[in-house]
Amino acid sequence: MSDVTALPGSRAGKGSRPLRPHAVLAILLSCQLLIILDVTVMNVVLPRIRADLDFTATGLPWVLDAYTLTFGGLLLVSGRAGDLFGRRRMFVAGVVLFTAASLAGGLAQSAAWLLAARVVQGAGAAMAGPNALALLHTVFTEPKARVRALALYSGMASVGFAVGLILGGVLAQWLGWRAVLFINVPLGVPAIVLAGRYLPVTPRREARLDLPGALTATGGVAALVFGFIRSATHGWGDVASGLALLAGAALIVVFLLLERRAAQPLLPPVLFADRNRAVAYTNVFVGYMASMSMFFFLSLYLQDVRGMGPLSTGLAFLPTAVLMFAMIRLVPRLLRRFGPKAVTMTGCVLLVAGLVLLTRLTPGTGYFPLVFAASVLIGCGTGLGLMPLSVIIMANVPSGVAGAAGGALQTIQQTGVTLGLAILTTLLGSSVRGHADAPKEALNSGITAAFAAAAVMAALALLGTFAFRSAKAAQSG
Template identity: 70%
Template structure:
């Protein structure tokens, strides 16, 4: 077999195709998704302990989070396409194994460099496992209603994972130390691997060849953009390295589109965006994650630095958001079948805007109840209704031969949107803080509320996208 070519034979890593046990398959894929998304935020609460234990400064600590997000975001398209060509089950198993092993190595880290290296490998594993888990889900669940429910569950794990990461990070860091944040992935990953080996079905490979020019330009472009946004968030938009990275990312993105337009077997078929509903969903994923995910960062900053909450209490502050998102998972498929995506996502977008507007009213003395609690509940409802249906819209009717890359595109857009949102809002926060007067806590509140004001504007930009969805007939799945 050629190095870059594949045949249409079944995935060679398995024998005869088993009949999938859908309950176990779904639990396995959801566990994988939760692990991957939790690890985007789980280290945030643990950073002070890491800095003290490994004697690393603020710059080094940023790479504990950036190392993961750069590898994850930069390789998602490639990981999804590799599954389409070389076997989704095989690539999923490879990604989960890599993620689990890197978690164990990171938990044993004697130095910051060791830990950052482990986080990068974790990101690579997540980029390989994530899109193929989503593609496997669309393969196993073929009945429209069952697929819609499974996609809603998967999307709920994606959104709630950010909030759960802060909760889990707080509980583990305060109770067992920061290393437990990494070690917890080992038993979870091991169980997911065992279940996957036994229950995941063999999926035929798709004939084709890897689009190397597309892979190189996509990986370089997304990595440069995510790095540039992260760099701008910590060093400002005038930073030369941030500007250079963003410029390189923009050039690579243009080159990628040009390559894909002329490629016989593109890494990302542009036809994915020809469908009106799918294109609107991708756009709202980008803008929605810009507005919602940085909210966890700034609200965490507020409750810790202004209200003086510890790691555990900070994690529990986000429990209502995560709990409401999980509660909505069972309702979203029913609502989608009855009303279609437009009214549901519009309701969610309005709820998101309302939550962020409430948070602009924070002061140095604002108690958790009622304002912060109300905002947390509204954000849980908003992200659940505004973002959860988008995965269903994108993946429910995607052609099977590009399901992996469609899932990779979805998660790439999520990560890029979150990175851009954080960098923009950090800039707003810094500018407002520098222009504020008063004691340190008041200055911080001024910066945080300015960031929430900008986030509310971003969230409002999702509303036009909700109006672009076609109306669905009630009998349409």
């Protein structure tokens, strides 16, 4: 990317080393992949963790949820804190926390120990994620180069969900569940060292963090995520779930009221002033509700209905991962040529088709051709329908609020994924209950019902694409 220029006033690392965009891109992409991997990589090793650390049936889901809850709750605050106090500082601190917590989690000797490590992992990921996105925005200032860098970053975010299942299956089969956490250490330590050397030091703003906004945003998002997570296992009639959702909604309303008066808001209104960016934020929420369900429910089908092992289950997602990665190279060109409306609309049509195809699963369905065809459609659909949204949101955002924009993007994405899984898991549970005489058939029926609901969510994202401006994306240059 020889056409990349650095933001005036920025410098790389200590001293006066020249900025090296390729090194910056490699560091940020590898860290993004690490962060996203840990959202899904633990799915296939949960049975082994339960046996080794004596988790209870109700405690085991918190191996996933402790990370998700902390990650989602702190994203918005961490992104804005990077704008105010230094993006490199927040990013490096986040990677340090994430790596140290990964080592501690791999050494865990009890359930409580592992859960505490997962909480710290989530906090570190929340500090690093939005500031990595903001640093990309800072370093890549030439429009075409910025679109390519953001497309790569968005691709890593999407591919990471699939790669997490593949990597989890491989490590679980060969090395055991602790390797899933230990693998972050030899990847995280070099990233920390190289970040100090190559990442730019951006000018700090003389400002104060909006503390009331930070408290209400963090509390509101955390309460909503907790309510969604609990609803997935206890049903929507659960009192604690309802109270958490009400409290979360109330705190978000208070947060929005506070932001209207704040001199330096945590969520600047300028983020939603552009029509395409506002539509993209909406589609991030709805689209990821639908798309990410495929990884969870198809993994459940392959292992619990079809009886496949963790390694073969992980490898089943290889076509999806490969196609998502292939889309990374195409998305910038397609956005320049056709604009966001045509590209995302095509992707959403493919995503709906793939999810509808998965509603045809039966206990005897083989991987070929149905599951393979659905994986191909969903890989292409996610690549075209959802990956461009990060580019649309970040490409033209004002530099001073890039961290806030990245934090909002990842918060909306994470909340959408969590809500989607809560809704679909509830549908699954209602189908399975009362059919103990035929457990596989009941589970298959619940999974196909979940895919039908996910197809409806994807159809809503398709409707959202009609709101994009027809003109070519301004950020494509």
